[in-house]
Amino acid sequence: MHTNPQDLHVVLVTDCGSTTTKALLFERTAAGWRQTYRGEAPTTVEEPVADVTVGALNAFQEVQELSGRTILKSQSNGSHPFVLAHGAKPHGINLYLSTSSAGGGLQMMVGGLVSQMSAESAQRAALGAGAIVLDTLAADDGREDHERVERIRHLRPDIVLLTGGVDGGAKEQVIELAELLLAASPRPRFGDTLRLPVIYAGNRDAAEEVNALLSRVAEVSVVPNVRPEIGREELGPARHAIHEFFLSHVMSHSPGYGKLLSWSPVPVMPTPAAVGDIVHAHAKRTGLNILCADIGGATTDVFSVFRDPQGEQIFNRTVSANLGMSYSVANVLVEAGIDNIARWLHFECTPQELRDRLRNKMIRPTSIPQSLEDLWIEQAVCREALRLSLSHHRSLAVGLSGVQRQRGIADIFSQQENRESLVDMLKLDLVIGSGGVLSHAPERLSAALMMLDGFELAGLTELAVDSIFMMPHLGVFASLDADAAQEIFEHDCLISICHTVVPVYRGTPRELCEVRFDGHVVGVVMADEVRRIDIPPYRKGEIELLPLQRTVDVGAGPGTPLKKEIRSGQEGFLFDGRNRPLYHPVERAHRMTRQTATMQALGLHSGE
Amino acid sequence: MAQAFTPGLQILSNTLVRRIRELPLTGEVDVKVGEMVSSDTIVLRAALPGDLVLVRGPEELGVDAEEFQQLLKVEEGQQIAEGALIAEFRAFFGLLHSVLRSPASGTIEFIAPRTGHIGIRRPPRPMAVKAYVSGKVVAVDKGRSVTVETPAALIQGIFGVGGERVGTLRMLRIEPDAEISPDDIPTDCSGCILVGGARPTIESLRKAAAQGAKGLVTASIDDQCLKSYLGYDLGIALTGDEDVPMTVVITEGFGRLPMSPRVLEVLRQLDGRAASMSGVTQVRAGAVRPELVVPREADGSSRASQEPLVLKEGSRVRLIRFPYFGLFADVLSLPSKPERIATGAVTRVLRARLADGKVITVPRANVELVG
Numbered sequence: 001m002h003t004n005p006q007d008l009h010v011v012l013v014t015d016c017g018s019t020t021t022k023a024l025l026f027e028r029t030a031a032g033w034r035q036t037y038r039g040e041a042p043t044t045v046e047e048p049v050a051d052v053t054v055g056a057l058n059a060f061q062e063v064q065e066l067s068g069r070t071i072l073k074s075q076s077n078g079s080h081p082f083v084l085a086h087g088a089k090p091h092g093i094n095l096y097l098s099t100s101s102a103g104g105g106l107q108m109m110v111g112g113l114v115s116q117m118s119a120e121s122a123q124r125a126a127l128g129a130g131a132i133v134l135d136t137l138a139a140d141d142g143r144e145d146h147e148r149v150e151r152i153r154h155l156r157p158d159i160v161l162l163t164g165g166v167d168g169g170a171k172e173q174v175i176e177l178a179e180l181l182l183a184a185s186p187r188p189r190f191g192d193t194l195r196l197p198v199i200y201a202g203n204r205d206a207a208e209e210v211n212a213l214l215s216r217v218a219e220v221s222v223v224p225n226v227r228p229e230i231g232r233e234e235l236g237p238a239r240h241a242i243h244e245f246f247l248s249h250v251m252s253h254s255p256g257y258g259k260l261l262s263w264s265p266v267p268v269m270p271t272p273a274a275v276g277d278i279v280h281a282h283a284k285r286t287g288l289n290i291l292c293a294d295i296g297g298a299t300t301d302v303f304s305v306f307r308d309p310q311g312e313q314i315f316n317r318t319v320s321a322n323l324g325m326s327y328s329v330a331n332v333l334v335e336a337g338i339d340n341i342a343r344w345l346h347f348e349c350t351p352q353e354l355r356d357r358l359r360n361k362m363i364r365p366t367s368i369p370q371s372l373e374d375l376w377i378e379q380a381v382c383r384e385a386l387r388l389s390l391s392h393h394r395s396l397a398v399g400l401s402g403v404q405r406q407r408g409i410a411d412i413f414s415q416q417e418n419r420e421s422l423v424d425m426l427k428l429d430l431v432i433g434s435g436g437v438l439s440h441a442p443e444r445l446s447a448a449l450m451m452l453d454g455f456e457l458a459g460l461t462e463l464a465v466d467s468i469f470m471m472p473h474l475g476v477f478a479s480l481d482a483d484a485a486q487e488i489f490e491h492d493c494l495i496s497i498c499h500t501v502v503p504v505y506r507g508t509p510r511e512l513c514e515v516r517f518d519g520h521v522v523g524v525v526m527a528d529e530v531r532r533i534d535i536p537p538y539r540k541g542e543i544e545l546l547p548l549q550r551t552v553d554v555g556a557g558p559g560t561p562l563k564k565e566i567r568s569g570q571e572g573f574l575f576d577g578r579n580r581p582l583y584h585p586v587e588r589a590h591r592m593t594r595q596t597a598t599m600q601a602l603g604l605h606s607g608e
Numbered sequence: 609m610a611q612a613f614t615p616g617l618q619i620l621s622n623t624l625v626r627r628i629r630e631l632p633l634t635g636e637v638d639v640k641v642g643e644m645v646s647s648d649t650i651v652l653r654a655a656l657p658g659d660l661v662l663v664r665g666p667e668e669l670g671v672d673a674e675e676f677q678q679l680l681k682v683e684e685g686q687q688i689a690e691g692a693l694i695a696e697f698r699a700f701f702g703l704l705h706s707v708l709r710s711p712a713s714g715t716i717e718f719i720a721p722r723t724g725h726i727g728i729r730r731p732p733r734p735m736a737v738k739a740y741v742s743g744k745v746v747a748v749d750k751g752r753s754v755t756v757e758t759p760a761a762l763i764q765g766i767f768g769v770g771g772e773r774v775g776t777l778r779m780l781r782i783e784p785d786a787e788i789s790p791d792d793i794p795t796d797c798s799g800c801i802l803v804g805g806a807r808p809t810i811e812s813l814r815k816a817a818a819q820g821a822k823g824l825v826t827a828s829i830d831d832q833c834l835k836s837y838l839g840y841d842l843g844i845a846l847t848g849d850e851d852v853p854m855t856v857v858i859t860e861g862f863g864r865l866p867m868s869p870r871v872l873e874v875l876r877q878l879d880g881r882a883a884s885m886s887g888v889t890q891v892r893a894g895a896v897r898p899e900l901v902v903p904r905e906a907d908g909s910s911r912a913s914q915e916p917l918v919l920k921e922g923s924r925v926r927l928i929r930f931p932y933f934g935l936f937a938d939v940l941s942l943p944s945k946p947e948r949i950a951t952g953a954v955t956r957v958l959r960a961r962l963a964d965g966k967v968i969t970v971p972r973a974n975v976e977l978v979g
Binding site for chain 1: 633657659660661662673718720721722723725727766767830831832841842843844845861862863889891892928929930931932933949950951952953955970971973974976
């Protein structure tokens with residue numbers, strides 16, 4: 001197979017998810033790189049099949065049938081099942097790539113000395129590598145030793161990342177943390193004959209002793225410190241080690257993955273890592289502040305790229321492991337509460353009825369809304385899942401404690417401002433929604449409204465969705481050909497829905513801001529009103545937001561106008577005059593009237 | 609004829625049930641292939657590694673780690689009894705004297721040179737795995753697992769809480785759609801698996817548990833009742849290890865749903881029989897559903913259900929989404945092309961006839977085969 005970008009014309013990529021394996025064909029056409037065909041099949045990593053390649057082959061078969069391109073050999077022989085193409089011929093492929101989150105994805109436990117320093121850096125390294133963090137141990141987490149030992153034993157992670165201390169600092173506490181791990185002697189999730197992979201990325205002076213201690217029960221990899229200095233974070237080496245262990249200890253022991261790995265010259269990536277890579281690459285290329293949410297059946301991943309006070313683009317990922325639209329739908333109910341879900345409904349539904357419907361979705365997670373009422377209920381749940389997962393994300397996407405401060409250690413510990421979240425909604429340029437409830441919403445504007453409400457967007461923001469959940473595929477493709485992946489990302493993956501204009505204000509002004517596009521006034525945002533402004537799709541021009549009161553902020557500061565070059569989305573502009581934080585009337589009838597008015601103003605089906 | 613794979617719950621009056629009993633780590637098998645076992649026969653044993661107790665010696669004695677190494681009276685690998693001397697500290701001609709004694713019996717696994725901390729591994733703890741169902745041992749994987757097979761009736765539920773239980777099936781004297789009240793729970797139900805009715809009140813669950821019932825198989829449950837029974841609000845359908853006095857399995861879902869006639873028909877034939885049940889539920893890929901297994905006499909008529917769950921014209925299905933939730937229908941056709949449904953989504957559908965003769969179109973994802 002080819003791995004040189006110049007030799008690539010047809011690339012087949014799969015994402016092996018927990019329930020579905022999705023295969024996409026990327027082709028170099030006369031117009032450039034495009035996503036051309038898609039096939040999918042149930043993932044077969046679980047019993048009774050217990051071989052991931054069976055599901056992958058079924059998905060390839062569908063792509064083959066739809067495209068008319070011969071992809072699979074008629075007889076399986078050799079190291080892979082593919083017909084290889086030479087140049088741009090109508091048969092075969094040049095390369096096969098894959099991502100995977102089957103079997104629950106990569107599950108890690110991390111540990112560090114201080115919750116808001118090394119332990120937080122360890123979390124960021126693991127999350128950035130595409131892992132679900134099962135628990136974070138820290139010397140200051142308030143737990144007793146025996147509680148920590150019990151917790152480690154109970155979790156059975158795939159990999160442990162141990163950090164702590166700055167290089168050259170005190171070693172004892174880091175070694176104590178290693179002793180706790182030794183005491184627990186955790187077993188890996190897969191294969192009880194394997195030794196648990198442990199990555200040590202803490203104080204380099206303690207590395208030898210930690211290695212000697214833990215080598216009795218684990219396979220230890222020592223990498224450079226994730227926090228070599230208080231104000232510096234180096235996540236790359238730890239992230240690379242996680243990926244290495246993911247391939248050698250997790251993937252290769254999952255059913256059928258040995259074969260799948262042999263089909264591709266490029267390592268299989270964890271799905272969230274691939275999504276993170278393509279989001280990060282897009283932010284680098286465009287300079288935009290981006291928020292991306294992938295709301296799945298079991299988990300919600302949130303990715304962000306925002307500039308820190310020094311102007312550097314900082315990437316963060318969090319995963320809310322039990323916020324999702326099917327397997328975890330009842331957990332959204334538990335965490336958000338029934339009232340918070342019901343507040344988004346514009347029709348009568350008793351709490352009992354709402355609970356029953358969500359519980360029944362929990363036990364029959366693959367069912368889909370069949371009535372408008374059920375659809376609206378799921379969209380209400382989505383808003384709450386987005387709200388909760390963003391809140392979680394904000395707590396981790398923070399500046400480093402002590403960064404860039406030439407002061408004493410006491411000052412560093414008292415720096416509250418560095419704990420502020422990097423996520424600033426007024427500075428957010430682009431939101432990308434992914435996952436069935438957003439990507440496959442029957443009306444695109446309803447997906448926009450879910451993101452607008454769930455994230456409580458403010459200022460000027462472009463809203464887009466991932467058309468067919470293509471970001472994992474593009475993330476792994478970008479590891480070989482970033483330009484081609486970006487081209488497909490912009491052309492086929494990202495569907496721009498609209499731009500939202502949301503002034504935030506003090507007092508009770510009626511008219512909030514005037515909006516101009518291409519030099520023409522297109523409307524005025526009125527307080528408490530939501531409406532859509534029709535703009536021809538995909539038109540480039542300058543948008544100007546002119547606050548009409550000194551207390552109104554559209555993203556450039558109170559009373560300050562904002563100008564920006566944009567390309568309009570499919571649905572034009574969405575004006576939202578509801579102030580932030582969003583107000584929900586206490587009385588149910590009033591709330592329902594308000595929700596109905598919002599839906600009708602946007603031309604959404606409200607059943608009336 | 610068009611057909612498609614679809615999820616469904618097995619409701620079988622006569623099948624061959626095989627259950628694999630596994631150890632979490634390598635151990636010993638207590639039975640042989642061909643041996644008959646009862647549900648409470650121990651088939652596997654293993655020794656779980658003992659807990660490791662961490663002793664922070666230097667901190668206890670108030671000395672630094674280096675000095676502590678000189679005070680030690682034990683070494684790595686040594687067996688030690690609870691209360692035995694680990695280290696002794698004397699200063700000022702014996703005026704200051706303190707000792708460190710072992711908080712646990714076990715083996716000294718390590719003495720950390722840097723911190724002086726000592727790890728004492730307690731002795732291994734024995735564990736045993738029972739057969740769960742009465743039947744014949746048909747396979748043994750040395751040191752790992754045992755497979756027990758029995759001719760049986762098998763009823764899969766949609767959701768359950770609580771672990772494996774064994775008892776005598778007892779039908780409640782109640783209509784299939786009647787809500788179970790405390791008055792419906794017999795006072796002499798100790799050791800029984802109660803069956804029937806719907807939507808039990810929390811008082812009836814507590815009464816059944818207090819009377820010693822092993823389990824309850826019923827049609828539906830109210831989520832607030834479940835919350836009261838568990839003592840917390842369940843977020844994920846991953847159950848089986850709840851600390852509840854009685855296992856509960858529901859066959860239809862949450863809300864006010866009667867038990868399906870097919871389930872009732874099979875259960876009625878089993879009144880008074882010994883049964884095994886499990887509330888273990890895992891609603892993900894490779895789903896595990898709760899179950900009731902009722903072994904029967906081996907007469908050679910039982911066959912393992914090998915048929916995949918295939919949806920085809922004529923299949924009997926249960927509808928699992930509003931507005932038809934809980935109703936049954938017969939599949940008339942499976943159109944090959946996706947169609948637009950009421951929500952605006954385009955998806956693969958089927959057409960089916962309800963009991964009242966009405967023909968409806970529903971997404972294929974929203975039906976369950978009634979096996």
